[in-house]
Amino acid sequence: KQEVTQIPAALSVPEGENLVLNCSFTDSAIYNLQWFRQDPGKGLTSLLLIQSSQREQTSGRLNASLDKSSGRSTLYIAASQPGDSATYLCAVSDRRDDKIIFGKGTRLHILP
Amino acid sequence: SQTIHQWPATLVQPVGSPLSLECTVEGTSNPNLYWYRQAAGRGLQLLFYSVGIGQISSEVPQNLSASRPQDRQFILSSKKLLLSDSGFYLCAWSYGASGTMNTQYFGPGTRLTVL
Numbered sequence: 019k020q021e022v023t024q025i026p027a028a029l030s031v032p033e034g035e036n037l038v039l040n041c042s043f044t045d046s047a048i049y050n051l052q053w054f055r056q057d058p059g060k061g062l063t064s065l066l067l068i069q070s071s072q073r074e075q076t077s078g079r080l081n082a083s084l085d086k087s088s089g090r091s092t093l094y095i096a097a098s099q100p101g102d103s104a105t106y107l108c109a110v111s112d113r114r115d116d117k118i119i120f121g122k123g124t125r126l127h128i129l130p
Numbered sequence: 131s132q133t134i135h136q137w138p139a140t141l142v143q144p145v146g147s148p149l150s151l152e153c154t155v156e157g158t159s160n161p162n163l164y165w166y167r168q169a170a171g172r173g174l175q176l177l178f179y180s181v182g183i184g185q186i187s188s189e190v191p192q193n194l195s196a197s198r199p200q201d202r203q204f205i206l207s208s209k210k211l212l213l214s215d216s217g218f219y220l221c222a223w224s225y226g227a228s229g230t231m232n233t234q235y236f237g238p239g240t241r242l243t244v245l
Contacts (some may be wrong), residue, residue, distance in 0.1 A: 052234075054236075062174075062220065062222075062236040063236075064234070064235070064236075107174065109174075118176070118234060119176075120174040120175075120176075123174075
């Protein structure tokens with residue numbers, strides 16, 4: 019049974035710092051991995067999607083990496099801004115269908 | 131372009147009352163549809179998913195049910211709400227055709243409080 023774990027559960031960093039969020043999954047037979055952002059009381063926004071054959075994806079100040087063999091992914095945020103404060107969720111898709119399994123998220127707070 | 135709608139945005143219901151949350155998708159055909167719940171202090175949990183009209187798969191046994199009466203309409207229901215049904219309910223869709231990226235696109239969500 020696939021399980022997704024995110025560490026840390028919460029993180030506070032000063033504005034301007036670079037930071038890394040971690041995600042691990044137990045079954046390496048994934049179709050893809052996604053990173054989402056959730057603002058309080060709102061729906062999810064998809065940030066980056068990495069196919070199982072890819073190693074990383076970049077969008078602006080965000081870079082996500084995938085190491086399937088070790089069951090790990092990281093989300094790197096460069097030059098953090100207060101607007102980056104949100105909960106970041108990692109999710110993996112099962113190879114056999116469209117279901118995705120989410121981690122519990124990392125609550126990020128960027129201090130002005 | 132595709133859009134996904136959910137309503138209501140917020141809902142306060144007494145224990146034992148019925149529930150109906152609606153989700154509709156525009157701008158695409160034959161999408162896969164999903165209902166998720168996020169309860170306080172927990173991760174996002176998949177409740178139901180559907181690959182076509184009348185086809186519903188349940189992931190978690192509970193007092194909730196889902197229906198898909200039309201291609202782009204997904205309804206979450208309950209006959210009698212429990213306190214534990216409180217949470218934030220998200221509907222999502224993805225392309226259903228094989229070979230396409232299965233990114234899921236989420237609606238704005240419904241915050242349900244059961245008193």
